Every structure is written in structure tokens, then in C-alpha cells.
Amino acid sequence: MKSFWSGFVNHLGMIAATAAAFLIGLVATAIRERLERLIDEADPTMLLAMIVLCLIVALLSLALYLFHRPRLRFREKYGCWQDKKNGYMYCAECRSKRIFSPMKHEEHAWRCMVCSEYYPDPDNPMPRRPRVGVG
Numbered sequence: 001m002k003s004f005w006s007g008f009v010n011h012l013g014m015i016a017a018t019a020a021a022f023l024i025g026l027v028a029t030a031i032r033e034r035l036e037r038l039i040d041e042a043d044p045t046m047l048l049a050m051i052v053l054c055l056i057v058a059l060l061s062l063a064l065y066l067f068h069r070p071r072l073r074f075r076e077k078y079g080c081w082q083d084k085k086n087g088y089m090y091c092a093e094c095r096s097k098r099i100f101s102p103m104k105h106e107e108h109a110w111r112c113m114v115c116s117e118y119y120p121d122p123d124n125p126m127p128r129r130p131r132v133g134v135g
């Protein structure tokens, strides 16, 4: 009984996948025919202007990405990465996983908000408690 139902479900899956592939093929053919008709009817100078516009948008997007991406350098003193432009600190653990999220600056340390890694601030260390009951 169990094998009948698993076979039935497998057949349904195959039928659904075949139907989906058929529909995708129909839609792709319709889109291609429509695009070919548009290109045939379009003015060549208009097409050239559209291509130039697309190139300009792509170049502007690339420039924005390059301008806004963090430019990090490793700070041995702190054990983490720092953005050269804005001074934000980035977690070394997360950077190795290609996760770029600025850390939160607390009173005596930076804390990664992704993995909760803790980087003590050597310029502003945690004050030591006086030792009680020794000596």
C-alpha cells in the first residue's frame, strides 16, 4: 500500500514537472516572438539609444557599488577590520565568511551584531576590580 502511494506521488510529481516545463517553453516562445517583432519594427537609432542607456545605467550601478563598498584594512591592534572611509569596525570572523556588518561600539569594546564576537578596546580597557581578600 505504501509503495502504491509513493509511486502515485512520484507520477504526480513527474506530470507536474512536465507541465511546468511545457508552460515555461510556451512563455519563452511567446516572449521571444514579441521581442523579435519589437526589434523588427523599432527605429535603429532608438535601439542604439536604448543600448547606450542600458550601458550608462550599468556603469552607474557599478560606480555606485564600487563607491559604497567597504574598503577594509586589518587593524592588528584591535584584531578586526576597519573601513578606511568612515572608521567603522568589522568583525574578523564574519569577514572570513564574507559577511560585512559594522560592529556596535560599546563602552570598552566592539561587539559583532551578527556572531556576538567581542573585541576589547585596548585604548579604553575595562577597569580592573581591586582584589579583595588577598595579601
Ligand SMILES: [Zn+2]
Binding pocket: 091, 092, 093, 094, 095, 112, 113, 114, 115, 116, 117
Ligand atoms: Zn561577527
